[in-house]
Amino acid sequence: MTPTMMVPRTEPATRPPSDGKLELLTVLRSLRPASVLDVGCGEGALLRAIAADGAVRGVGIEPEDAAADRARAAGLEVRPGRAEALPFAEDSFDVVTLEYVAHHVEHLPRALREAARVARRAVLVLDGWYDETLPSQRVMRDLDDWRKRIDRRIGMVHNPCPRPRDLIDPLLASGPLGIDYACRLELSPRSLAELEAVARRHLEAVAPSPDLAVELERILDDGRLHGCTDAGTLLLTARFP
Numbered sequence: 001m002t003p004t005m006m007v008p009r010t011e012p013a014t015r016p017p018s019d020g021k022l023e024l025l026t027v028l029r030s031l032r033p034a035s036v037l038d039v040g041c042g043e044g045a046l047l048r049a050i051a052a053d054g055a056v057r058g059v060g061i062e063p064e065d066a067a068a069d070r071a072r073a074a075g076l077e078v079r080p081g082r083a084e085a086l087p088f089a090e091d092s093f094d095v096v097t098l099e100y101v102a103h104h105v106e107h108l109p110r111a112l113r114e115a116a117r118v119a120r121r122a123v124l125v126l127d128g129w130y131d132e133t134l135p136s137q138r139v140m141r142d143l144d145d146w147r148k149r150i151d152r153r154i155g156m157v158h159n160p161c162p163r164p165r166d167l168i169d170p171l172l173a174s175g176p177l178g179i180d181y182a183c184r185l186e187l188s189p190r191s192l193a194e195l196e197a198v199a200r201r202h203l204e205a206v207a208p209s210p211d212l213a214v215e216l217e218r219i220l221d222d223g224r225l226h227g228c229t230d231a232g233t234l235l236l237t238a239r240f241p
């Protein structure tokens with residue numbers, strides 16, 4: 001579904017690649033694929049990185065025209081489409097990647113089944129992850145979920161970050177895959193004042209919502225008590241035998 005309103009971003013558009021993205025690229029390169037499909041490729045950062053490797057055929061799927069056009073302007077092959085119905089035959093690519101896309105798709109199990117159908121050798125999934133045993137992480141997760149509730153109210157598909165089992169169960173149902181995953185956390189503190197300012201702007205994007213306002217105050221109180229630390233990453237690799 002296309003967003004019906006613009007909402008403030010929580011991060012600058014041009015931040016450097018995160019550790020998770022670098023890790024995904026490292027795992028991807030270690031698989032030495034001849035072809036890669038990047039689902040929800042956005043402006044094509046991952047495709048650009050693998051294009052620089054030479055012999056890899058990289059193709060992107062991207063439903064948002066503006067992002068797809070920017071990727072094409074950089075010489076990348078990007079087709080319109082959605083993760084839930086990939087316009088490719090079975091086994092079309094060595095590796096299929098979903099980089100920060102799993103929490104955007106309307107039907108995650110279907111998207112993962114599609115990725116496994118189209119992949120010959122492996123599916124890689126990278127997304128945000130919170131360590132719920134840590135109070136400062138629970139604050140950030142609550143804030144993330146709160147922000148996504150607003151986004152859903154204005155028409156976006158923006159779901160909580162997937163847990164490992166949200167990825168594993170549908171992938172295993174697709175066939176005899178070997179799965180490994182790593183949840184990675186570096187506890188970098190975030191400024192509550194900055195997060196609060198962004199959250200309050202976000203709240204203004206929807207009609208007055210007492211429930212959301214009350215929930216935000218609770219989260220901010222928790223943040224004052226426990227602090228806030230950045231999301232970690234979940235990187236999952238599913239390999240066909």
Ligand SMILES: C[S@@+](CC[C@H](N)C(=O)[O-])C[C@H]1O[C@@H](n2cnc3c(N)ncnc32)[C@H](O)[C@@H]1O
Binds near residue numbers: 061081082
């Ligand atoms: C957070 S961005 C990540 C972009 C890119 N993968 C990256 O890591 O820089 C999420 C991307 O998923 C795309 N997207 C949203 N819904 C999708 C769907 N159902 N199927 C495929 N891509 C989707 C969005 O248009 C957006 O480009």
